[in-house]
Amino acid sequence: MFTLTPVRRAVLCAVADAFVPAINDLPAGSAVLDFELVARAIQAQPLGAQAEFEQLLDLLDKPVLGLSWLGPLRPFAQLAPAQREALLLSWAGSRLPPLRKAFQTLRKLCTFFYYGSSPADGGPNPAWAALGYPGPALPPDSGPPVAAPRPIRPLAPQAATTYDCEVLVIGSGAGGGVMAGELARAGHDVLVHEKGPYFHGRDFTQREANMLG
Numbered sequence: 001m002f003t004l005t006p007v008r009r010a011v012l013c014a015v016a017d018a019f020v021p022a023i024n025d026l027p028a029g030s031a032v033l034d035f036e037l038v039a040r041a042i043q044a045q046p047l048g049a050q051a052e053f054e055q056l057l058d059l060l061d062k063p064v065l066g067l068s069w070l071g072p073l074r075p076f077a078q079l080a081p082a083q084r085e086a087l088l089l090s091w092a093g094s095r096l097p098p099l100r101k102a103f104q105t106l107r108k109l110c111t112f113f114y115y116g117s118s119p120a121d122g123g124p125n126p127a128w129a130a131l132g133y134p135g136p137a138l139p140p141d142s143g144p145p146v147a148a149p150r151p152i153r154p155l156a157p158q159a160a161t162t163y164d165c166e167v168l169v170i171g172s173g174a175g176g177g178v179m180a181g182e183l184a185r186a187g188h189d190v191l192v193h194e195k196g197p198y199f200h201g202r203d204f205t206q207r208e209a210n211m212l213g
Contacts, residue, residue: 002050004039008057012038012110014077015060018084019110027126029110034117037209038109056102068099116208136206154198165191172196 004012016029042053059065066073069090071083079087091103115133118125124135155163166189169180176192184190204211 001047002039002042002045002054004035004042007061008054009035010077011057011060011075014084015088015106016110016114018081018088019107020114021081025126026130029114032117032125032127033110033113034209037117038113041109041113041209053105056105113209118207118209150198150200152198152200154194163191165189167191168193 013030016033020029022028060076063073069087091099094100115127167183169176169192172192172194180190180192
């Protein structure tokens with residue numbers, strides 16, 4: 001299981017600041033990232049992917065890192081800001097697939113959690129205004145999700161069961177959910193097969209990073 005040790009957290013802070021440096025009134029990446037959410041997102045990945053990410057962070061904390069871009073033999077956090085950017089850019093265009101993969105993993109992780117996270121007190125992310133995003137439409141005092149009625153009663157057969165229907169929809173995502181709703185509204189007998197749990201509208205906080213779990 002992935003562990004975000006203090007050393008790895010420091011490395012991730014330096015990487016986040018390299019991808020998202022402080023500009024004008026906008027804070028740097030490490031000032032906005034919710035590292036607990038980041039750790040949970042990594043822990044939700046297959047064990048092999050977790051191990052690879054640990055190895056990546058550990059490599060970034062070693063002087064041998066310089067060999068990957070023919071730069072100074074210093075850990076990532078000890079490089080100057082311009083050197084950090086040069087290292088990451090060299091990885092982005094490297095002929096070695098593992099380095100390109102490492103760059104994309106770090107880029108996506110840092111930038112997503114930068115604009116997708118929000119303060120624990122429910123306040124706005126300081127980057128949202130610069131992005132032109134007004135924030136979640138739900139008011140902060142909208143109440144807990146359990147207060148919302150749940151009109152659907154999912155079937156959960158525990159043994160071999162046969163169901164009859166006119167239309168079987170596989171998956172209740174953005175496409176399947178809409179299709180099932182429209183067909184049911186038109187009077188058809190619809191059955192939706194979904195492997196995940198049942199979520200109602202009020203279960204969604206409209207805060208992207210929190211919705212990963």
